[in-house]
Amino acid sequence: ALTTETERKIRMVQLRTVSKREKILFPVVLLMLVALLLPDAAPLLGMFCFGNLMRESGVVERLSDTVQNGLINIVTIFLGLSVGAKLVADKFLQPQTLGILLLGVIAFGIGTAAGVLMAKLMNLCSKNKINPLIGSAGVSAVPMAARVSNKVGLESDAQNFLLMHAMGPNVAGVIGSAIAAGVMLKYVLAM
Structure with missing residues (x-):
């Protein structure tokens, strides 16, 4: 409702290729800035940045593959089970x-x-x-x-x-x- 058919047909220019250096520096710089300016958000964003750094650096390929596939599924299951176990109808x-x-x-x-x-x-x-x-x-x-x-x-x-x-x-x-x-x-x- 907020866009016209013409606007939805806008083709965007191809994105530039991001260098490996930029992909590695992004999570490091982001985490440093957040840790300095807003330390309370550092643990949450730290995990996000750590995952990106593992994937983009290519140094810990096996670990990165495990985290992206098996581990994330296991953690999701346990998170769902633990939240679901506490979710009683009279409280929710x-x-x-x-x-x-x-x-x-x-x-x-x-x-x-x-x-x-x-x-x-x-x-x-x-x-x-x-x-x-x-x-x-x-x-x-x-x-x-x-x-x-x-x-x-x-x-x-x-x-x-x-x-x-x-x-x-x-x-x-x-x-x-x-x-x-x-x-x-x-x-x-x-x-």
């Missing part, structure tokens, strides 16, 4: 919990709409046009938000592949969410 179905869920849905909607509108605003002053659909991927639902942006783009133009373009805002949404959580931990819990 309370007005406060349902209010939090409602706020989350509203936040995702606002984040998605704001991303689309920001991409449209950027098109007013940008030489290379940006497909507003990638703005909707700026929430931390990885990789589904990027896949949805790509799917909607393909429905308008079967040759318009937006997945790699949408992954940038998608990962930025993850980093932004972790930093926002760190800010909340630092300032809200300090009250």
